[in-house]
Amino acid sequence: MDRQRENLLKVLRKTPVRTFLLYPLLTIGWELWLHGSRLRLEPLFLPLMLWGYLQYRLCGYYRTKLGGGGPGLDAPPERLVTSGPYAYTRNPMYLGHIIFLAGLALSLKSLFTALIGLATSIWFHRRVLADEKSLAERLGAPYLEYTASVRRWLPGLF
Numbered sequence: 587m588d589r590q591r592e593n594l595l596k597v598l599r600k601t602p603v604r605t606f607l608l609y610p611l612l613t614i615g616w617e618l619w620l621h622g623s624r625l626r627l628e629p630l631f632l633p634l635m636l637w638g639y640l641q642y643r644l645c646g647y648y649r650t651k652l653g654g655g656g657p658g659l660d661a662p663p664e665r666l667v668t669s670g671p672y673a674y675t676r677n678p679m680y681l682g683h684i685i686f687l688a689g690l691a692l693s694l695k696s697l698f699t700a701l702i703g704l705a706t707s708i709w710f711h712r713r714v715l716a717d718e719k720s721l722a723e724r725l726g727a728p729y730l731e732y733t734a735s736v737r738r739w740l741p742g743l744f
Contacts, residue, residue, distance in 0.1 A: 605683045605706070606639060610690055613699045626695045634689025642682030645671050649679070666725050668732050674741045676718075676732070680710045681739060714738060 597603055617625055648670050650656060653663030671678040687703035690696070718738075721729050737744060 601683065602642065605686060606642075609687065609699065609702055609706075613690060613694055613696050613702075616698045617694050617696055620698075628693055628695055631689050631692035635686050635693060636689075638682045638684070638686025638689055640682075641671070641685060642679050645678040645682060648672075662721070662724075666728050666732060668736070673736065676736050676738050677710075677714055680714065684710065 598608065614625065649663055649667050649672070652669070653665045653667040655661040655663040675681055684703065684707050687699065687706055691699035691703055718733065722733075
C-alpha cells in the first residue's frame, strides 16, 4: 500500500498531471457539488484550454528537439533554444499551463479554478526565478544575453 501511495504522490508531483488532469477533475467535482449536479459551461472559452495544452505540448517537443534534455525540469535542456516560440517568451510551456487554467476557469465559470490558476501562476513565477539562476550558471553569457532581449512571460510586457 505504501508503494502505491508513493507512486501516486510521484505522479501528482508532476506539473502537467496536476494542470491537465487533476485540476480539471477537481474543478468539475467542485462545480457539480456547488451547483447541484450541473455544470455552467461557457463553450466560448474552451479554445483557450486547447490552446494552452497544445502550447505546452508543442513547445516542449520543440525545446526537446532543439535543446536536448526533456520537456520538464528533471531533464533540463542541454543547449539554449532561442528560436520559434522561445524568441517571444522565455517560458512558453509554463505560459501554456496558465492559459489552460484561465480557459478552464472561464469555461466553467469557476472562481475555485481562478484561485487555483492564480496560485499556480505565482508558483510558476517563483519557479522561473530559480530556473533562471540555474540556467545562467549552466549556460553563461548566451543565456544572459537571451534574458536581456526576450521577456520572461509576455512579449513586450514582462
